[in-house]
Amino acid sequence: MAARIIDGKAEAARLRAAVRDEAAAFTTRHGLAPGLRVIIVGDDPASRAYVRTKTRMAAEAGIAGELIELPETSTTVELLSRIERLNDDPATHGILVQLPLPAHMDAEAVLRAIDPGKDVDGFHPLNVGRLFSAGRSLPEDLLVPCTPWGCLHLLRTTLGSDGLAGCHAVVIGRSNIVGKPMAALLLGADCTVTVAHSRTRDLPELCRRADILVAAIGRAEMVRGDWIKPGAVVIDVGINRVATGDGGSRLVGDVAFAEAIRVADAITPVPGGVGPVTVACLLRNTLIAAQASTRRTGSPAPR
Ligand SMILES: Nc1nc2c(c(=O)[nH]1)N[C@@H](CN(C=O)c1ccc(C(=O)N[C@@H](CCC(=O)O)C(=O)O)cc1)CN2
Numbered sequence: 100m101a102a103r104i105i106d107g108k109a110e111a112a113r114l115r116a117a118v119r120d121e122a123a124a125f126t127t128r129h130g131l132a133p134g135l136r137v138i139i140v141g142d143d144p145a146s147r148a149y150v151r152t153k154t155r156m157a158a159e160a161g162i163a164g165e166l167i168e169l170p171e172t173s174t175t176v177e178l179l180s181r182i183e184r185l186n187d188d189p190a191t192h193g194i195l196v197q198l199p200l201p202a203h204m205d206a207e208a209v210l211r212a213i214d215p216g217k218d219v220d221g222f223h224p225l226n227v228g229r230l231f232s233a234g235r236s237l238p239e240d241l242l243v244p245c246t247p248w249g250c251l252h253l254l255r256t257t258l259g260s261d262g263l264a265g266c267h268a269v270v271i272g273r274s275n276i277v278g279k280p281m282a283a284l285l286l287g288a289d290c291t292v293t294v295a296h297s298r299t300r301d302l303p304e305l306c307r308r309a310d311i312l313v314a315a316i317g318r319a320e321m322v323r324g325d326w327i328k329p330g331a332v333v334i335d336v337g338i339n340r341v342a343t344g345d346g347g348s349r350l351v352g353d354v355a356f357a358e359a360i361r362v363a364d365a366i367t368p369v370p371g372g373v374g375p376v377t378v379a380c381l382l383r384n385t386l387i388a389a390q391a392s393t394r395r396t397g398s399p400a401p402r
C-alpha cells in the first residue's frame with residue numbers, strides 16, 4: 100500500500116489560524132499587534148521569495164511584519180547596528196535575519212547580537228542552550244528553531260503525541276538550523292536518536308534501521324527507496340531545484356519520493372510538507388515572544 104502523504108500545507112493553515120486568533124486577542128489586550136522584523140541582505144532569489152512569504156503570512160495572521168532589505172555590500176557592523184535598534188524597539192517582538200548571509204559577513208556575530216527574547220529563529224546560543232538542557236517538556240516561552248519544530252509537529256500529528264516514544268530516529272544532517280536542534284527535540288520526545296552526516300559509514304544500512312527518518316542533507320533525492328525501513332515515517336526537509344530538461348525546473352526533496360512512497364508508512368512531500376509548517380512556526384514564535392515580553396514588563400514594551 101502506498102504511504103500516507105503528510106499534508107504540511109493543511110497543518111500549516113491550522114497552525115496559522117490558531118496564531119491569528121491569539122494575535123487578535125493580544126492586540127485587543129495590549130493595543131499593539133505582535134511585531135516581526137525580517138531582515139534580508141542581498142538579492143538571492145530564493146531567499147527573497149521566502150522573506151516575502153514570511154511577511155505576507157504574518158500580515159494574514161494579524162502580526163505586524165516589516166521587511167528590511169539591505170544591499171549585498173552591507174557590512175557586518177551596519178547589520179549589527181540595525182539589529183541593536185530593533186532590540187531597543189518596543190514594537191518589535193521578533194527579529195529574523197534570513198540565512199544564508201553573504202559570505203563576507205560574520206553570521207555568528209549577527210545571530211549572537213539578536214536579543215534572545217526576540218530571536219524568533221531560535222538560533223541565539225542562549226536559546227540553543229535552553230533547548231539542549233530542556234527535559235521532556237519545553238519551557239512555554241522557549242523559542243525553538245522553526246524547521247525542526249515543524250518536523251516534530253508533523254511527526255506528532257502522524258504518530259500521535261505518545262507514538263514517538265521508543266522509536267529509533269535517524270536524522271541525516273548536523274546543521275545548527277535543522278539537524279542538531281531536531282536531535283534535541285526527538286530526544287525530548289523519548290526517541291533513541293542517531294545523527295548521521297557526510298562521514299557516516301554505510302548510511303543506507305543505518306537508515307534501514309530507522310522508524311523515523313529525517314532527511315536534511317541538501318542533496319536532491321539522495322535517500323533511495325531501499326534505504327527506508329518498511330513502515331517508517333519519513334520527514335523530508337530538503338528543498339532542491341532541479342532542471343527538468345525542457346528548460347524548466349522543479350522542486351524535489353532529499354528523498355526519492357516515488358520510491359519512498361512504496362515503502363514508508365507516511366512521508367512529507369516537497370513542496371507542501373515541512374516548508375509551510377516552518378513559516379507557521381515563525382508566526383507562532385513571534386506570538387510567544389510578544390506574550391513573553393508583556394509578562395516580563397506588564398506592557399508590550401520589552402524593556
Ligand atoms: N533565518 C532563517 N533562514 C533560513 C531558514 C530559517 O528557518 N531561518 N530556513 C531556510 C529557508 N526557509 C525559511 O527561511 C524556507 C524554505 C522553504 C519554505 C517553503 O515553504 N517551501 C515551499 C516551496 C517553496 C517554493 O516553491 O520554492 C514548500 O516546501 O512547500 C519555507 C521556508 C533557509 N534559510
Ligand SMILES: [Mg+2]
Binds near residue numbers: 202203204206
Ligand atoms: Mg561568513
